[in-house]
Amino acid sequence: MRQDIYDRQMELTMKRTERDRIKRRLNGAEKRLDEAIDSRDRLYRRLTKEQQDIAKLGKFSFTNKLKAWTGKWDEQMEKELAEAAEAELKYNEAEKTVMDLKMETEKLRKEMQNPDFTYIDEDWTDFLKEKEIWIRQNDSVANSTLQKIADVRVSLRSMMRELGEAEEAGRKAIRALDAALNKLGSAEGMSMWDTFLGGGLIVSAIKYSEINSSEDLIHRAQRALRHFETELMDVQNIAAESFTINKKDIFTFTDLFFDNIFSDWMVHSRITDAKSKLNQVLQDVRRVLDGLARKKDEVDHELKRLDVQEQDIIIS
Template identity: 60%
Template sequence: MMRDEIYDRQTELRMRMTELGRIKKRYEAKEAERQEAKRERDRLQARLTKEQQDVLRLGQFSFANKFRQLTGKMDEIMEKELNEAAEAELKFNEAEKVLLDLEEETAALKTELDRPEYEFLDDDWDAFLQEKEIWMRNNDTGAITKLQQVADERATLQSMRREIEEAIHAGREAQRVLDSAVDQLGNAEGMSMWDTFLGGGMVVTAMKYSSINSSDDKIHRAQRALRRFQSELADVENFDTARLTVNKRDFLNFSDFFFDNMFTDWMVHSRITDAKSQLDGVLADVERILRELADRLKRTDAEIARLAEREKEIILS
């Protein structure tokens, strides 16, 4: 085994080991998210079933229901139960979509872990160390030791660079989806203002709820994109993901906030306005972090270039 072969082989193996460790860490975190999402989906499913049963019971004959009809309270109670059932259904549907997303993401990471190049990686590393030891016992170790130190540093930086680039890509996608969600909520806010304060009529009301449904879909996409961005940021060394608003449960469980008691015109308008303000804040966070990542990428490239110069100096000395 020649010196250049040792250098190249060690760099290649270290990068593969770093990548495998990164995928394992991400898989474990995503699996924990999936299990939590499944528990939440099951909880909301049980609640939905209960609310549906409450509505059905009100529709059946009973002396209690007859009394409510006679006292004029039946319509009020039925409206309340229907609102609660509709709210429970909206939350369950969102939880089901989140769980499906996480199941897809977990399965994709498991597929990465099972790639053939990782199957015997530990054995490959052990075999390399044995070959390297034999070579070093029979050759001058001064230059090779220095080059291997540079190789290790460069392998670490190259892995870091790839993680930063992946985070930037995920952040730009999150930025794009958030922009779309903010625009859609702006449309819904305008419709809601007209309907709530200016008496927009049936057509405007229908347009408002159509806009809300579109907003819900885009917010779900934003949540998915932000979860991916957060996962990518967790791979970037020494990056504090807590500074990203998406890390807070109030946004990742956005549907709990958005759909609670949403069945009056005033509450609809208030929730849309608050939701748009919250999304604006998250978008500002994403844009700020993208600037920080771009700066870190620039500094990492400069350090990789410095190591390349150091390598030349060792070879020429």
């Protein structure tokens, strides 16, 4: 009977933990989606304004004609194009983020519809009543101790599961960061050739192709890091400050390439800076993974200790 109670408690606890975790994630994803949509819409309005400024500057007017005579038209047009390029990059990044969060939110909503969650609270209430009756009928020191061991074991196994999921998300983040770093390394090589050795049109084209590929990979790394942070939030009874990625080290592609975008030197400098920042984030993730591994060892050690304690009580 005691084993039946333990098994039932484990089953219900895991289901309730999973349900609460999905609900917490869904609430967070919905909030982030609303914020991302607001940000995307603001950036779209800004992009539209920049496009209108370029169109206005391109129209014939005596003011524009005067700027052309004085040489200020080219300067103004270059400035407007740079601002439009910045706005377009940021808008595209925001649109990708919105799409990611929409898919995440839809997935979580479907998970919340799991039939196992329909009557989980009622099942838990009924179980607690049954458990109370059993404890009253079997009120001995040994049974009480065994039940306490079972309660702790349920909590530890739930924690072990969450630690494992966080660890897997961290490994995926590292793979995504490594891919982005490798692509940025290729872009840096092309940029150095183009900037300092006069690579010509072909090298310049390859450089920007590598930069465009880097944009997608950095976005994937961002997505992996967001998932990693979500998993870390699910880890119970762990000091939060020990498992936090430094926010200032997390950035988007548009943080790197938006100012003086047509300057070869500035692009090269941005690529170098991006690699440095990505390496900082990579080290941060590895530090967190090391902490998770240590915590898993501690939990595993405690589970083994409980097994020994339980066997000693049963045998004695």
